[in-house]
Amino acid sequence: MAKASKTSTTKGKAAPARAKAKPAVSNEDPNFALRSLQDALDKKKRYTASEEQLLHFYKQMLLIRRFEEKAGQLYGLGLIGGFCHLYIGQEAVAIGLQSALDSDVDSVITGYRDHGHMLAYGIDPNVIMAELTGRAAGISQGKGGSMHMFSTEHKFYGGHGIVGAQVSLGGGLAFAHQYNEDGGLCLAYFGDGAANQGQVYETMNMAALWKLPIVFVVENNQYAMGTAVSRSSAETEFYRRGTAFRIPGMKVNGMDVLEVRQAAEIAFKYVREGNGPVLMECNTYRYRGHSMSDPAKYRTREEVQGQREKNDPIERLKKELGSAGYDEDKLKEIDKGIRATVADAADFAESSPEPEPGELYTDVLVEEY
Numbered sequence: 001m002a003k004a005s006k007t008s009t010t011k012g013k014a015a016p017a018r019a020k021a022k023p024a025v026s027n028e029d030p031n032f033a034l035r036s037l038q039d040a041l042d043k044k045k046r047y048t049a050s051e052e053q054l055l056h057f058y059k060q061m062l063l064i065r066r067f068e069e070k071a072g073q074l075y076g077l078g079l080i081g082g083f084c085h086l087y088i089g090q091e092a093v094a095i096g097l098q099s100a101l102d103s104d105v106d107s108v109i110t111g112y113r114d115h116g117h118m119l120a121y122g123i124d125p126n127v128i129m130a131e132l133t134g135r136a137a138g139i140s141q142g143k144g145g146s147m148h149m150f151s152t153e154h155k156f157y158g159g160h161g162i163v164g165a166q167v168s169l170g171g172g173l174a175f176a177h178q179y180n181e182d183g184g185l186c187l188a189y190f191g192d193g194a195a196n197q198g199q200v201y202e203t204m205n206m207a208a209l210w211k212l213p214i215v216f217v218v219e220n221n222q223y224a225m226g227t228a229v230s231r232s233s234a235e236t237e238f239y240r241r242g243t244a245f246r247i248p249g250m251k252v253n254g255m256d257v258l259e260v261r262q263a264a265e266i267a268f269k270y271v272r273e274g275n276g277p278v279l280m281e282c283n284t285y286r287y288r289g290h291s292m293s294d295p296a297k298y299r300t301r302e303e304v305q306g307q308r309e310k311n312d313p314i315e316r317l318k319k320e321l322g323s324a325g326y327d328e329d330k331l332k333e334i335d336k337g338i339r340a341t342v343a344d345a346a347d348f349a350e351s352s353p354e355p356e357p358g359e360l361y362t363d364v365l366v367e368e369y
């Protein structure tokens with residue numbers, strides 16, 4: 001960690017003799033720590049993935065995309081009740097970050113747009129889809145649905161419907177990692193809208209004060225329901241919002257899985273070394289409405305089309321795989337396999353039984369986990 005510069009002026013003290021010109025980045029600079037991670041990312045923007053990793057990222061992002069498309073269809077058929085928020089367009093964020101986690105120790109928490117984060121963990125699509133359709137085989141026994149998926153086995157702590165609540169709960173998870181000295185970190189995702197919640201900043205203060213192992217991730221998908229960030233946020237550069245708590249920020253292209261993964265490498269190392277939290281903003285875009293019931297009239301078709309055509313995270317990786325020798329046929333074969341996995345998940349979800357009525361009275365209170 002950087003120490004305060006000896007030459008910095010404080011109130012009441014005489015200004016020091018003219019200091020020598022400072023180098024652009026210096027350990028003597030009190031603000032060095034706030035910029036150091038961004039500087040590291042700017043030096044090397046993208047992760048150097050092996051061919052095997054590239055393929056893995058591609059398959060996982062495509063799985064999320066196809067899964068979400070199917071969920072949208074099942075919702076339209078009336079097989080999914082309640083709210084349903086799709087993650088289409090944002091796939092590179094969850095895959096880039098979670099592929100760098102240590103799944104034995106690290107924990108993840110997010111809001112209600114949570115299907116992709118569960119898939120990124122390698123959780124069986126069957127049990128996620130069964131949860132969406134409210135079946136007993138679902139990951140929350142069919143009692144949570146789209147917004148309340150949970151798996152302590154995988155250290156996935158939800159799935160939360162209260163905007164911003166997951167951030168303070170994430171602070172608690174990070175405190176548990178520190179207290180138990182298990183070496184893990186917490187990845188706490190939240191949206192650009194949630195970033196305006198007061199509890200987010202209370203958590204940042206405590207996390208910085210106690211040097212908790214937490215990475216705050218703003219998934220800036222440009223909208224909170226129908227409100228564009230420029231209409232809701234005085235500071236739209238969300239990565240800067242930790243500055244008041246001396247939390248280093250990182251601005252990341254959330255449409256490029258390799259940039260997200262590179263940012264994850266830098267941030268996780270910093271946090272694991274005991275330096276305290278990082279605030280990462282991943283700029284991304286949601287292609288669908290806020291939830292299945294939103295026709296998204298607050299933006300133009302052209303805007304969405306532009307993102308799909310010029311900025312799509314899956315297409316970007318497809319091109320890289322093309323240069324690595326994967327031709328159209330091979331890639332189509334992969335897509336076919338993934339579509340089949342998702343179709344199986346939908347069949348499983350539709351044919352599984354609903355929970356027994358008596359299940360209404362179980363899992364109400366958690367005694368221990």
Ligand SMILES: Cc1ncc(C[n+]2csc(CCOP(=O)(O)OP(=O)(O)O)c2C)c(N)n1
Pocket residue numbers: 113161162163164190191192193194195221223224225290
């Ligand atoms: C405390 C609270 N206030 C308001 C809502 C209603 N609400 C649900 S989602 C949402 C928008 C959140 O947007 P953002 O954080 O950007 O996440 P995104 O949906 O874009 O992923 C709002 C206001 C809520 N669920 N909880």
Ligand SMILES: [Mg+2]
Pocket residue numbers: 191192193219220221222223224225
């Ligand atoms: Mg948003």
